[in-house]
Amino acid sequence: MSITWVLRPEDVARIRFAFSPMWELVASLRTLQQPARQSIHLPxxxxxxxxxxxxxxxxxxxxVPPAGYLADFVTPPPDTPMPDFAAELDRVRRTSPELAHAEAGELAGLAHAEAGELAGRDPAVLERFMADPEAGVARVADALEAYWEKCFAEFWPRVYALLERDVLGRSRQLAQGGARELFAGLDPAVEWTGERLMIDRPWCHQGGLHGDGLVLVPSAFYWPSVAVMSAPxxxxxxxxxxxxxxxxxxGPPPAPGALAALIGRSRARILLALAEPSTTTALAxxxxxxxxxxxxxxxxxxxxGLTVGMRLGKQVVYRRTPAGDTLAGQP
Incomplete structure (x- = not known):
């Protein structure tokens, strides 16, 4: 079973990258429920x-049950390359009651069909939400905010830095090798034919995009799986x-002694870290x-002459020059 999207040339031209603190926060709820699935996040x-x-x-x-469908309104697709949590939370708060009711209803139907086999899909809790979805959205947004502040905010800079490195590296890959090279290295579940993007998922769907291009979002807490969202x-x-x-x-990776002796330990570590482009904040x-x-x-x-900065939107991204690559021991 798979999802097949037909990408027209204008869709390919509108491929963009972004990452989402809200997506990571919501995905981490599944990590809480199934620690064995992501033992990498045990720390x-x-x-x-x-x-x-x-x-x-x-x-x-x-x-957000431990597997299968989750209510999409709690993970709105990022509308800027680097959204902040407050802006994404505001989008959740502005979810229409009708949309929230429909998505909770889909979960409730699955819960009844599965006779409660999947923990987290509690029909009574969902029915309470559906009885007054406007109030339910407000409660859920408050819970997301409290969970973020208590369990996630202090760890976000570390996650941010990892996602940023991925986005900058793959953006360069797209610019240099086009969509074919990008999708070939994205994930084994993703296959690009030159016209169709096929994603191995446990449900079937075929059709084109909706004139809005495609946003590619890396995730640490949804790892190692892929996920999709589409209309609406x-x-x-x-x-x-x-x-x-x-x-x-x-801590940062250690710097080789000879390079550290030549340019200083901190500068050597920074030069090595720039194997992938990065911003000052992420490097810090x-x-x-x-x-x-x-x-x-x-x-x-x-x-x-070892590094150079380039402006990307409101950010300045640094990368190594060929001379920097040589000094760092990279071909």
Whole structure:
């Protein structure tokens, strides 16, 4: 079974990348329910388990069961490349009661059909939500905000840095090799024929996009699976982020002694980290340095012809020059 999207030339031209703090937050609810599925996130789980006391996640877990369909309104597709959590939460709060009722109703129907076999799909909780979906959306948004503040906000910079590296690397891949090269390396569940994008998922759908292009969203907490959204939402494909195994590593990678002796340990680590383009903020998080210190080091590296900055929207993204690649030992 698979989803097949027909991409016209204008759809291919409108492929864009984004990442979403709300998507990661909601996906982490499944990690809470099925820790064995994502043992890679055990360091995060151990840190947040004690913080769950006092949080009422009952309604959220009914809308986001451990497997299968989840209520789409809690994960609106990102409408900018780098949305912040507050903006995405506001979009959730503005969900129409009719849409929320319909999506909760679909979950309730699945819960009854499965006779409660899947934990989290509690028909009584969903029916309470459906009785007053406007109030239900408000409660769910409040629960998302509380969960974010208590269990996720402090970890977001680390996740952000990983997602940013993936987006910058794949954007370069798309620019250099086109859609064929991009989709070939995205995930084994995704196949591109030159006209059709086929995604291996447990339900069938065939058709074109809806004139809105395609948003590609990397995810650490939905890893290793893929997910899709389509009408009435922006067409979106969620795929597993690269490098998720490094997410909870402590500290930056060490710098080789000779390179550190030549240009300094912090600058050597930054130069090595720029194997993939990155912003000052992401580098600061990864290097455990202040943004100001990273900016100073980048100034020296750029002055020496080893790195160069390029503006991407409101962000300045740094990458190594060929001379920087040579010094870092890369061909």
């Amino acid at each position: 995060w789980l151990k840190a947040v388990r004690p913080r769950l006391a006092g949080l009422d996640l009952t309604e959220l877990l009914a809308l 939402y922006q067409s979106m494909l969620v795929y597993p982020v690269l490098g998720v195994g490094t997410l909870w590593e402590q 998080t990864r290097m455990s340095l202040t943004p100001g210190a990273v900016s100073q080091h980048l100034g020296v590296l750029s002055g020496g």
